[in-house]
Amino acid sequence: MFQDALFVPDRNFRAKAAALPVAALVHAVVLTLLVTIPLLRVGDLPEIDLTDVIVVPAPPRPPLPPPKARAGNPGGHIRAKRAVAASADPWRFTPVVIPDGIVEEGFGVEGVEGGIEGGLDYGADGGFPRNFIGNMLYTIIGEPAEPVVRAAGDIRAPRLVRKVEPDYPEIARQARVEGVVILEATTDVYGRVTGVRVLRSLPFLDEAAIEAVRQWVYEPMVINGRPRPVTFTVTVRFVLKNSEERAGDR
Structure with missing residues (x-):
């Protein structure tokens, strides 16, 4: 009788063992929802107070005190020196006296050292024939095409x-x-x-x-x-x- 009492199966224990995984799963789902739902919720943004800023210019500086009078200038006035910018180009300034006429500038032709005054009418020996280059350029540019x-x-x-x-x-x-x-x-x-x-x-x-x-x-x-x-x-x-x-x- 004592042996039979030791080996009697407990039906309630088997039922509790079978329900244990289900209870653990339900608890895990509930904990997950409690953590994720607050994260997914969109909260309202905090209000920002806007303050108008008015930019005021700085006050002007006070005028400088007048310079001290020197011994040679009892009135205390200082004469300002006029600075005249020197320029190498005199044509930038309007003349004080308007001339009666306009002088035309001459365009002198400088010669070559060792040349003959007045030049040569027909060139020098060993050069091209008279008007050779001129005729060639005039033929190519000025006149119509020559016949073949x-x-x-x-x-x-x-x-x-x-x-x-x-x-x-x-x-x-x-x-x-x-x-x-x-x-x-x-x-x-x-x-x-x-x-x-x-x-x-x-x-x-x-x-x-x-x-x-x-x-x-x-x-x-x-x-x-x-x-x-x-x-x-x-x-x-x-x-x-x-x-x-x-x-x-x-």
């Missing part, structure tokens, strides 16, 4: 001073095309090529020849002391030799 002169007979083609080698097109190299392209070029008074047209064509090579000649620069053509545009013939030769491309002009 064709290089023929006594008029020779201008001298080439800058040459750009033409490129050998890949299609012409593969087709083994070689030969001569004859062009007609026109230069302006400065020696620059302004126009190119084909006189004798060669398949696949015309554009390469034209593109190269457009970049060439010639010596200006001067006829009777005046620069003139000139038209002349240009020969561009394309040669294939030992699987190597070579292009040139004649």
Whole structure:
């Protein structure tokens, strides 16, 4: 009977043990709400008292006392010295006496040390011909464009001073095309090529020849002391030799 009393299960203990987690959870939720609700509440902002501020200017300084009279000046007055600013430019000041007329300033031409008084009418030996530069500038700026002169007979083609080698097109190299392209070029008074047209064509090579000649620069053509545009013939030769491309002009 004593053993049976020791091992009798307590139903109330089991019920209390099962309700313990639920009670702990409820207490945790209540504590969380008690902490977070005051934080989430938006409080009213405190009122701020505004005070009008009036800015009053400072009172003026009292006048300075008069200076003490010196022994040589019994009246006590001090004469102020007039400071006149010295200027190196006299034209900034209005003259006291108005002149009767205006004197024109002369623009003297200073000569060169060792020169001849009065100069030379036709320049010196070894210089340009008379009015060469003047005629050139007048031709370029003042007069209408001069007609184009064709290089023929006594008029020779201008001298080439800058040459750009033409490129050998890949299609012409593969087709083994070689030969001569004859062009007609026109230069302006400065020696620059302004126009190119084909006189004798060669398949696949015309554009390469034209593109190269457009970049060439010639010596200006001067006829009777005046620069003139000139038209002349240009020969561009394309040669294939030992699987190597070579292009040139004649």
